[in-house]
Amino acid sequence: MTWKLYLLECNNGAYYAGITNDLDARFAAHLAGKGARYTRANPPIKILASKPYPDRSSASVAEAQLKKLPRNKKLNFFESDQ
Template sequence: MTSANAISQSWVLYLLECKNGAYYAGITNDLASRFSAHVAGKGARYTRANPPVKILATKPYPNRSTASVAEAQLKSLPRHKKLNFFEADI
């Protein structure tokens, strides 16, 4: 069984849909706080100008390094393949 503390220590790759319809991808070790920061205009520069409306997908990773690699892979994909990335085992 996974403890709540272990979950909070893992990293998450996330995909947001922004108000303008664009996708924004990022990584965090606290998704709720990071999403709140994006919504409040205190997140990334892109989401300050294009506020997110919802979280489309998430995928956990054991550490920041693997999450960063996955983020780079996700960002290299065309838009129509981004959601499928969260279904695949990479």
């Protein structure tokens, strides 16, 4: 099963990062207010980027790396080989 790291843009202009094994269903959950607490308060507008990983563990490691980056470098993360 492939896992994906994803980056959303929220209605307040902020980015939200997460991992999932079904991006369409997870985005729908965020839109419906059933996703993360942050996206219930700040609904997402769109998916900015996603990147596949072979397992949940590697996706979680990548998510932690992404969240440590400054905002202006987050989109570039999806273009790298990390």
